Amino acid sequence: MGEPAEPGEPVAALAEPAGSGRAGAWARLTANRMTSVGLAVLGLLLALTALAPVLPLADPDATDLSRHLLPPFSEGAWLGTDQFGRDLLSRLVWGTRVSLGVGLAATLAAALVGATIGLLAAYYGRLVDTLLMRGIDTVLAFPYLLLALAIVAALGPSLLNALMAIAIVNVPFFARAVRGQALAIKNLDYIAAARLSGFSDARIILTEILPNVFPVVVVTMATTLSWMILETAGLSFLGLGAQPPTADLGSMLGNGRELVHRAPWVAVLPGVVILLLAVGINLVSDGVRDVLDPRLKSGVLVRPAALTARRLPDAASAAVSAAPAPALGPDLVLSVRGLSTRFEVGGRVLKAVEDVSFDISRGETLGLVGESGSGKSVTALSLAGLVASPPGVMVKGEVWLNGGSGGPIDLARADLATLQAIRGGRIAYIFQDPLSALNPVLRAGEQVAETLVRHRGLGRGAAMAEAVRLLDAVKLPGAREKARAFPHELSGGQRQRVMIAMALANRPDLLIADEPTTALDVTTQQRVLALLDELRRETGAALLFISHDFAVIGDLCDRVAVMYAGQIVEQGSAAALFARPAHPYTERLLQCVPDLKAPHDVTAIPNLPPAVDRLPPGCSFAPRCHRATQACREAPIALRALDGDHAARCLYAEEVAAGTAAPAGAPAHG
Amino acid sequence: MAEPLLRLDGLTRRFPLGRRWPWQKQGVLEAVKDVSLSVAAGESLGIVGESGCGKSTLARMVVGLLRPSAGAILLEGRPVWSGGRVDRAARRRLQMVFQDPLGSLNPRRTVRQLIEAPLIGLTDMNAGQRRARVEALMDLVGLRPEFIHRHAHEFSGGQCQRIGIARALAAKADIIVLDEPVSALDVSIQAQILAILADLRARLGLTYLFISHDLSVVNHVCNRVAVMYFGEVVEQGPTADVLHAPSHDYTRSLLSALPGETLAGYRRPAA
Numbered sequence: 001m002g003e004p005a006e007p008g009e010p011v012a013a014l015a016e017p018a019g020s021g022r023a024g025a026w027a028r029l030t031a032n033r034m035t036s037v038g039l040a041v042l043g044l045l046l047a048l049t050a051l052a053p054v055l056p057l058a059d060p061d062a063t064d065l066s067r068h069l070l071p072p073f074s075e076g077a078w079l080g081t082d083q084f085g086r087d088l089l090s091r092l093v094w095g096t097r098v099s100l101g102v103g104l105a106a107t108l109a110a111a112l113v114g115a116t117i118g119l120l121a122a123y124y125g126r127l128v129d130t131l132l133m134r135g136i137d138t139v140l141a142f143p144y145l146l147l148a149l150a151i152v153a154a155l156g157p158s159l160l161n162a163l164m165a166i167a168i169v170n171v172p173f174f175a176r177a178v179r180g181q182a183l184a185i186k187n188l189d190y191i192a193a194a195r196l197s198g199f200s201d202a203r204i205i206l207t208e209i210l211p212n213v214f215p216v217v218v219v220t221m222a223t224t225l226s227w228m229i230l231e232t233a234g235l236s237f238l239g240l241g242a243q244p245p246t247a248d249l250g251s252m253l254g255n256g257r258e259l260v261h262r263a264p265w266v267a268v269l270p271g272v273v274i275l276l277l278a279v280g281i282n283l284v285s286d287g288v289r290d291v292l293d294p295r296l297k298s299g300v301l302v303r304p305a306a307l308t309a310r311r312l313p314d315a316a317s318a319a320v321s322a323a324p325a326p327a328l329g330p331d332l333v334l335s336v337r338g339l340s341t342r343f344e345v346g347g348r349v350l351k352a353v354e355d356v357s358f359d360i361s362r363g364e365t366l367g368l369v370g371e372s373g374s375g376k377s378v379t380a381l382s383l384a385g386l387v388a389s390p391p392g393v394m395v396k397g398e399v400w401l402n403g404g405s406g407g408p409i410d411l412a413r414a415d416l417a418t419l420q421a422i423r424g425g426r427i428a429y430i431f432q433d434p435l436s437a438l439n440p441v442l443r444a445g446e447q448v449a450e451t452l453v454r455h456r457g458l459g460r461g462a463a464m465a466e467a468v469r470l471l472d473a474v475k476l477p478g479a480r481e482k483a484r485a486f487p488h489e490l491s492g493g494q495r496q497r498v499m500i501a502m503a504l505a506n507r508p509d510l511l512i513a514d515e516p517t518t519a520l521d522v523t524t525q526q527r528v529l530a531l532l533d534e535l536r537r538e539t540g541a542a543l544l545f546i547s548h549d550f551a552v553i554g555d556l557c558d559r560v561a562v563m564y565a566g567q568i569v570e571q572g573s574a575a576a577l578f579a580r581p582a583h584p585y586t587e588r589l590l591q592c593v594p595d596l597k598a599p600h601d602v603t604a605i606p607n608l609p610p611a612v613d614r615l616p617p618g619c620s621f622a623p624r625c626h627r628a629t630q631a632c633r634e635a636p637i638a639l640r641a642l643d644g645d646h647a648a649r650c651l652y653a654e655e656v657a658a659g660t661a662a663p664a665g666a667p668a669h670g
Numbered sequence: 671m672a673e674p675l676l677r678l679d680g681l682t683r684r685f686p687l688g689r690r691w692p693w694q695k696q697g698v699l700e701a702v703k704d705v706s707l708s709v710a711a712g713e714s715l716g717i718v719g720e721s722g723c724g725k726s727t728l729a730r731m732v733v734g735l736l737r738p739s740a741g742a743i744l745l746e747g748r749p750v751w752s753g754g755r756v757d758r759a760a761r762r763r764l765q766m767v768f769q770d771p772l773g774s775l776n777p778r779r780t781v782r783q784l785i786e787a788p789l790i791g792l793t794d795m796n797a798g799q800r801r802a803r804v805e806a807l808m809d810l811v812g813l814r815p816e817f818i819h820r821h822a823h824e825f826s827g828g829q830c831q832r833i834g835i836a837r838a839l840a841a842k843a844d845i846i847v848l849d850e851p852v853s854a855l856d857v858s859i860q861a862q863i864l865a866i867l868a869d870l871r872a873r874l875g876l877t878y879l880f881i882s883h884d885l886s887v888v889n890h891v892c893n894r895v896a897v898m899y900f901g902e903v904v905e906q907g908p909t910a911d912v913l914h915a916p917s918h919d920y921t922r923s924l925l926s927a928l929p930g931e932t933l934a935g936y937r938r939p940a941a
Contacts, residue, residue, distance in 0.1 A: 198791030
């Protein structure tokens with residue numbers, strides 16, 4: 001089943017800018033200091049060139065040999081004159097105008113032609129793709145300046161021909177970038193939906209694909225613009241672009257070349273302007289790319305810390321080490337007390353996990369069940385400080401890991417070195433998607449061996465031998481050969497076995513499995529679950545099993561905790577909780593799932609779970625609950641013990657567990 | 671027997687396999703092998719199987735997104751594919767709801783534009799008629815009218831799937847191919863979408879081809895089931911027969927792998 005991976009979800013929701021759209025993009029652009037510098041430099045140059053006709057500048061082409069080669073700061077010529085007595089300031093401003101104009105025009109032309117080629121090649125594929133892209137490859141096969149020279153040589157030197165040559169040389173960059181993006185989009189379901197809507201090919205390319213590749217076109221334009229300006233200058237420098245007396249930066253540079261010793265300013269000044277222009281454009285384009293490039297959106301720029309940020313009540317005080325270790329039973333492996341983890345972005349505070357407490361004993365399986373966004377994965381990641389920070393912050397609670405040589409440790413207050421020894425050692429994780437959890441460039445056996453080297457200090461040879469033994473223990477067929485396979489060469493079930501082998505490598509006390517079979521087929525799921533259960537029995541490890549699937553939880557778990565909107569709403573033995581659910585959410589959720597083995601009426605829960613930054617003041621489930629009364633909506637509800645270790649966060653838990661109908665007058669939902 | 675609404679006759683689809691070296695012989699993957707099925711009007715036929723069994727390829731051929739390599743798809747006896755194209759009337763009547771609710775909606779379009787697309791491409795309605803139809807469809811699938819100018823990313827998975835259903839129904843299609851329509855959704859949302867689908871089928875007399883890997887959901891939604899294994903239909907018949915008295919080994923192994931025995935045990939006394 002393809003339930004979206006949960007840990008990323010609240011974070012992804014946060015990454016969405018509050019005021020998305022143009023204003024948000026501009027704010028993100030200017031938030032980058034280097035981009036702001038680039039914008040200032042570029043803005044000044046653009047303003048000067050745009051205002052050239054109205055500025056009190058001398059005629060750039062007027063020669064006056066009596067005033068030739070005046071140095072800068074001369075009277076009537078701030079930046080001096082060239083060998084023909086032409087005013088350099090005026091020529092610089094007009095020349096920048098020409099260079100910028102030609103660069104922009106060439107960029108636009110290359111973008112238009114390149115994007116068209118890329119779109120056609122990607123959409124039609126096969127022969128069209130082969131012909132167009134091999135043509136592009138041919139262009140790329142020549143050194144670009146040589147090709148530009150050849151084109152200008154064939155067409156004759158002129159600014160327009162230089163523009164065309166540079167545009168042609170740059171077409172491949174656009175064609176390739178657009179084709180790559182369009183190929184990815186072409187296979188998305190919304191393009192299939194457009195075809196089902198009876199849209200023509202032209203319409204699909206123009207209205208469905210083009211708007212979605214547009215950011216790539218803009219990014220490519222931003223990154224190639226400065227190149228194109230430099231190339232124009234290069235051609236003009238060689239006398240193949242702007243023809244005298246027209247000033248452009250390249251021809252000015254060429255003009256000053258022979259005078260470098262006598263009058264260096266004639267060549268240096270246009271050089272400086274070219275430098276400023278290129279640096280300004282590059283700084284801005286880097287900023288534009290960071291804002292627009294979809295590949296950078298996922299937060300590649302922000303690297304999460306190795307340890308979740310904490311703001312625990314007594315963490316700052318000196319009495320940390322004196323925090324009393326609770327008396328824990330010898331069988332208890334983990335005791336979580338009042339754990340609260342939040343995501344903080346801008347002014348929003350998302351209470352992803354709020355006041356979560358549970359115990360797990362040796363050899364026991366605790367099922368943590370809930371829907372996406374209920375906080376079950378964040379709970380699991382909080383235990384070893386693995387929640388991404390920013391934006392995650394642990395604000396409350398204790399996480400006692402029992403049974404070590406030095407007595408219980410509070411993981412919520414342990415330092416990074418302690419946690420790193422525990423992660424993959426005494427606490428091991430198995431994630432939903434083994435393909436993204438495994439390193440794609442390391443062989444399966446090496447990845448298992450790595451954790452043995454790290455935690456047990458084995459030598460490489462011994463670690464590899466042990467890795468093969470572990471892969472054999474998780475019943476990976478042909479373990480010796482499969483140890484040499486890369487993750488992509490294994491099937492989904494095989495990859496998950498490798499993950500399990502890694503997790504069990506150091507004989508953990510606690511195994512945390514987060515939706516380990518959700519991405520697998522039902523027959524593979526059955527085998528992986530059986531393996532997990534068998535290995536747990538053999539090693540005596542405690543298992544925290546996270547799933548949205550009641551059927552799987554029921555088969556595997558001794559005790560179950562149900563999460564909703566960041567809180568545990570019900571907890572108890574699997575038998576008690578499933579036979580007599582005491583929280584209306586559990587009761588209703590069980591009615592939502594069609595069950596082939598015990599068919600029953602399927603009734604949906606109306607509406608959606610609340611956003612965890614806008615929780616209602618009372619019970620989080622009250623807005624969707626058919627039993628809710630005024631009392632439920634007024635104040636938070638505490639988790640209340642019923643019989644045995646069965647507990648529920650509901651004022652009417654006894655009635656719910658007894659199966660009594662909702663009181664008359666409660667709002668009915670369909 | 672009268673001609674069924676939809677009939678698949680020896681439907682086959684082959685894909686060329688990649689080669690490592692140009693001198694190697696090109697392999698062929700037969701994703702769907704000689705599948706024959708018929709679907710009566712108003713029926714809900716489930717197609718179950720594990721990943722890679724060819725059920726999605728079959729779905730894409732039926733709605734005309736993928737050209738069959740051999741065999742025919744007949745809508746009231748008329749071929750859906752003719753001369754490499756999809757018959758225009760068939761295009762309007764056969765629509766699809768996709769597995770990934772968000773991925774099937776263009777991120778640059780508003781709800782109105784998304785639902786309106788088939789009306790533009792497949793009907794002659796003018797702007798005013800289209801607007802009224804979009805509003806009626808939003809009401810039909812339970813989307814609040816004020817959502818009309820919002821974009822897909824502002825919605826939850828369940829709401830996106832409602833938009834997808836409204837779009838499939840827009841041009842009055844009567845056969846809907848549902849490709850894993852609830853498997854990407856949360857449990858409580860799954861039940862909402864299943865309820866809408868059941869309600870729409872009853873009210874509009876729709877015919878469903880329900881592709882799923884989830885036998886419990888198929889048992890709940892479908893009156894007939896076909897089980898696919900390596901591109902072939904290995905067993906088909908009324909849901910109760912296939913899922914409660916399977917005759918093929920593969921169906922039996924699927925059923926025995928289904929989790930939930932313990933849960934069913936807890937449930938039974940209450941039910």
